[in-house]
Amino acid sequence: MENLLTVEKLNVVYGKGKDCVHAVKDVTFHIKPGEIFGLVGESGCGKSSLGKAIIRLNVPTSGSMVFKGDDVSLLSGRELKEYRQEVQMVFQDPYGSLYPRMKVGSAIMDVLEVHRIGENTSERHARVAELFEAVGLEPDWAWRYPHEFSGGQRQRICIARALALNPELLVADEPVSALDVSVQAEILELLEDLRTQRQLAFLFVSHDLAVVRNICDRVAVMYNGEIVEMGDVVDVIDNPQHEYTRTLLAAVPAF
């Protein structure tokens, strides 16, 4: 199967000169359609920077990112907007990533309007209801404010908003680490369902190896900005080759 996203020798550097921080160093990997690709590592290892570069909240310093045959590493303006219909992001903090003054449904309507999805308001309303159902929420709840929802519900809303554009790849940056364990399981189940129903691919950024092993197909271990080990999730976690991966696994009591 052809790759959905191919990243080659990608670098992200913050700042210039002496004080620069080399957050992502020569990273190469690919994601296939409908695949859940895990990215693990400790905090500060560059995994979030890589995730943000892929959604293009960061501009990569060098290297290439080919999405469905087009290099997207330097897109801007209109083309970038189009690219963002295909790749979306779910953030770690479901409390902060919803706009506090807007009803959650209006926030999704806003996105639909900006991307000119749906002919008129009533069509967009219907689409919002559909999205809410897709993530397991009551469609009526769309007309409430973010603070009226629990953390897990908000994360579902964030997922619904990301799905509004019908993306093929979802960058999930620690999507469950701010949630209770029982809620985590529900959200992970939702992500699995979305993968099977919509052939959605994920870049699943996490520091939680148990979660990664549970949900991912393949995984890359990042250390100090570099990918030190990559492969099928079972191989990497049950039979780690790199020293750092072993240390990481040793730090988790369950393994």
Place this chain on the structure above:
Amino acid sequence: MPVEKGQSLWSDAWRRLKKNRLAMLCLGLVVLFTLLAVYGEIVYQYHHAKDITPSYQMTNLDVAYEAPSTRHWMGTDGLGRDVMARLVQGVRIAYKVGIITSLIAIPIGVILGCLAGFFGGRVDDFIVWLYSTFASMPGLLFILAIAMVVPDNGLLGVYLGIGLTTWVGLCRLVRGEVLKHKEQNYVQAAKALGIGSGRIMFKHILPNILHVVIVTFTLRFPAAVGTEVIMSYLGIGVQGEPSWGLMIDSARMRLWQGMWWEMTFVTLALFLLVLAFNLLGDALRDALDPRLND
């Protein structure tokens, strides 16, 4: 399950404001002054449209310097004009100055502040340089200089002079707030969703910092009124219309002869207006600050 229906920031603020008696009193005064201003404008427009001289402009030396009585509640001035009628016209002019200068200064402050905070880099450098330059000039002198070069040496000079110089404080505040909000997740999420910079700035960030703008308005309004009074008093402000500054100027000549009423009522009105707006502004700032939750 969703938690119980919460209150929006505004209804919450209103609830807190209602508890503050002093603030409600000030709000009452502000409403009263506003009604007087509207009434003054109607009287002014009526006479203007019919092209007749209104009573507050009519000279009648027979009744000059009459003390307050039932006929003239606040007495008459040196030309026999009713002080109360002129005072009401003064409210009209004060409001015009307060509102029009705000309409000039607030958009400049908000737009420049948003641009500087949101885009950063060179845009920010330029705007910070610009407002630092404006801030470094002595305020009143700068206003007088602008008013002097405006050809029509009347209200227009006052509007432009005050309007073009008093946006700096607001611009700084807005820039700081936008800088704070820009890094928040909801803005990052909006960017990732492909929403444009303009829409993020004005539809997402601005409503979150609108309380800053409202508080600034209530605090700069009386300042603008005071400045207009000073300008008119100095003779480069309003001319030919009963501004409070002109009234104070003419009243001071006769004060030592015991004609206290004009000076007293005008300064009292000015005092009350400034006090009411300032106290209300303070109360609003507290009420709109979610961190001071009861």
